[in-house]
Amino acid sequence: MTLQGSHKIYVTQPALPPLDEFIPYLQQIWASRQLTNSGPFHQQLEQALRDYLGVPHIALFANGTLALVTALQALRITGEVITTPYSFVATAHSLLWNGIKPVFVDIDPDTLNLDPNRIEAAITPHTTAIMPVHCYGHPCDVERIQKIADNYGLKVIYDAAHAFGVHGRDGSILNHGDLSVLSFHATKVFNTFEGGAIVCQDAKTKQRIDHLKNFGFVDEVTVVAPGINGKMSEINAAFGLLQLQGVDTALQKRRAVDARYRRALTGVRGVSCLPVREGRANYAYFPILVGEDFPLSRDGLYEKLRDHDIFARRYFYPLISDFPMYRGMPSAAPANLPVARAAAEQVICLPIYPALTEAEVDLIIGLVAEPLR
């Protein structure tokens, strides 16, 4: 059974401001004819995000992947980098784009983030950095990761693509590690259609990043590195400024959806929800793990939802380490990654976005909680 007049429900749907509110921004761009290259909206959005996120420096990018690639360049990372197989493929791809060898380390079964207990065993003389992911916006064990990095002289670059607005015990989670990389892709909690950013802690690093995202230009005639074109355009930056006005409301609505799912699904046999830390999360995703005592297989549930026009996603399946460009690596061996493998076989992310109605959430809950209905 589907809702009356039912439509397709995807895992996410971007929040958009009323179109007429965007027109004045476009008029300003048309008047100034400054379309890109650190124009006024770009500068305003950097300032607004510094304030909103509580970070000292931020450099905007055309997307999160270019920001990851540039973050590695900015810190001159080479050799081997320890990372998680349980993420979106861009995490590891950013290493290959820099000629760096990813070394996959298994995840913690409670958080599905890189397991700090397993990092040290993967360190070799070639290791230069750790690239953890705040998966689903749930914070990594930043203190323990930093301690290991300090002991071995390693850099830490967080793939914080999911972690917009997430706080730890001491303020923004984005202030941990050497750099944190955000994505403002359409599917993320805060979007600029496409976009991304690097958060850094000092002005000198920010300047180096700004050079690297503009071909390595330092001034009109000086190029200091083989930088890329990673700049965010004025249209995306202007849109980001408008989006930022609605982000708190969007987060509250996500939180209500999370709470409704959690209330109804906690205690359903064979379903487990990942715990969130109330007040510090961004409710970017709603992953559930489908266990062996659930009447359907994970894929069975996925297909059942799909038959009802509900397009949940198996994030993150397959594991990055199973894609052809990674699977021959010793660290990609299945025996090295049992927790990640089990999670990839059990996880489904249910739809969560600000415009998802209570009736839609209840429909999804009904299909999950009464699997044989």
Ligand SMILES: *Cc1c(COP(=O)(O)O)cnc(C)c1O
């Ligand atoms: C979305 C995402 C990226 C890539 O960001 P884009 O802006 O789409 O390039 C990188 N890592 C993770 C974990 C992501 O979810």
